[in-house]
Amino acid sequence: MSEPVVLGIESTCDETAAAVVRGRRLLSNVVASSMDEHARYGGVIPEIASRAHAEAFVPVVSKALADADMTIGDVDAIAVSAGPGLAGCLAVGVSGAKALAWAANKPIYGINHVIGHIAVTQLQFGPFPPDTLALIVSGGHTSLLHVEDVARHIDVVGTTLDDAAGECFDKVARLLGFPYPGGPHIDRHAQAGDPHAIAVPQGLTQGKAGREHPYDFSFSGVKTAVARWIEERQDRGMDIPVDDVCASLADSVATVLARKAMRGCEQYGSRTLIVGGGFSANSQLRAKLLEVGAEHGVEVRVPELRLCTDNGAMVAMLGVNLVEAGVAPSSPDFPIDSAMP
Numbered sequence: 001m002s003e004p005v006v007l008g009i010e011s012t013c014d015e016t017a018a019a020v021v022r023g024r025r026l027l028s029n030v031v032a033s034s035m036d037e038h039a040r041y042g043g044v045i046p047e048i049a050s051r052a053h054a055e056a057f058v059p060v061v062s063k064a065l066a067d068a069d070m071t072i073g074d075v076d077a078i079a080v081s082a083g084p085g086l087a088g089c090l091a092v093g094v095s096g097a098k099a100l101a102w103a104a105n106k107p108i109y110g111i112n113h114v115i116g117h118i119a120v121t122q123l124q125f126g127p128f129p130p131d132t133l134a135l136i137v138s139g140g141h142t143s144l145l146h147v148e149d150v151a152r153h154i155d156v157v158g159t160t161l162d163d164a165a166g167e168c169f170d171k172v173a174r175l176l177g178f179p180y181p182g183g184p185h186i187d188r189h190a191q192a193g194d195p196h197a198i199a200v201p202q203g204l205t206q207g208k209a210g211r212e213h214p215y216d217f218s219f220s221g222v223k224t225a226v227a228r229w230i231e232e233r234q235d236r237g238m239d240i241p242v243d244d245v246c247a248s249l250a251d252s253v254a255t256v257l258a259r260k261a262m263r264g265c266e267q268y269g270s271r272t273l274i275v276g277g278g279f280s281a282n283s284q285l286r287a288k289l290l291e292v293g294a295e296h297g298v299e300v301r302v303p304e305l306r307l308c309t310d311n312g313a314m315v316a317m318l319g320v321n322l323v324e325a326g327v328a329p330s331s332p333d334f335p336i337d338s339a340m341p
């Protein structure tokens with residue numbers, strides 16, 4: 001099989017998505033989101049998201065196949081996110097994918113969503129050079145990973161000890177009155193603000209005692225400091241300089257992410273840094289990473305926006321990697337794992 005064709009299915013959170021990848025070529029990419037239904041609750045409601053997946057699954061998968069000019073018989077394998085994510089949401093996508101694989105007699109791979117965020121960059125930048133590092137930042141995870149072999153072995157270099165970066169932005173955004181998800185609103189306002197207007201602490205600049213490496217992240221203190229600053233001013237009836245708050249927060253988070261990523265690249269001798277996850281859409285982070293990457297001689301691979309957020313292409317691309325590496329498909333009873341490491 002020279003260029004495997006894989007159908008990827010994604011349902012970890014509020015996006016029902018499917019895509020077809022042949023080798024390193026994206027043939028189709030369909031995403032349906034239930035985001036609008038969650039906005040008024042200030043966060044994703046698992047029950048609503050699961051129901052939306054059940055409704056969208058067949059139309060989204062059908063469209064992904066049709067856009068690729070294929071039927072299910074034309075694909076070599078099906079890949080589906082088995083975790084981490086919301087259990088009810090995962091159950092819908094995995095059950096649908098298993099039914100499809102069973103009916104069409106195709107091999108199925110239950111994959112790790114976070115590794116999908118790494119794999120997807122190959123569609124834009126090609127294969128990984130040796131000793132590639134990946135910074136995956138989203139609403140639920142902030143991880144620095146060493147990509148030894150994307151199909152078989154990924155090392156965790158550092159991870160978040162409390163809030164993920166996206167979570168921190170979303171919580172501050174709520175205090176500022178922005179609808180969920182607040183990250184993009186902070187991004188927009190930050191572009192008009194002064195990043196040095198407010199002293200925001202930089203989360204966990206040193207490694208925590210007892211951990212071997214200084215690459216872990218902590219954004220809970222950052223969030224609390226900004227929240228306290230806002231609330232104190234609100235209590236005194238003072239105006240909140242929204243643009244400056246957003247710019248200062250964004251600068252602090254981007255600076256610490258970029259610094260630790262570069263320190264990791266030095267430690268591992270990496271000349272390539274892959275960036276992924278919903279938060280990698282953040283313009284302050286993208287700019288900061290490109291800047292420090294140029295200083296350190298590290299090629300920073302930040303994918304185009306539609307590949308940063310959750311999609312089926314990331315799942316299909318990782319599926320292709322697994323097929324190419326000769327990894328055995330998952331057994332028909334493979335479980336979902338909402339806390340997959």
Ligand code: KG4
Binds near residue numbers: 137140181182184277
């Ligand atoms: O990877 P993703 O789509 O879903 C998860 O797996 O969590 O990431 C969503 C997160 C949210 O916290 C959202 O606020 C954040 O990514 N986000 C942003 C931006 N776009 C999305 N945060 C800051 N700036 C952005 N432009």
Ligand code: ZN
Binds near residue numbers: 113117277309
């Ligand atoms: Zn994600």
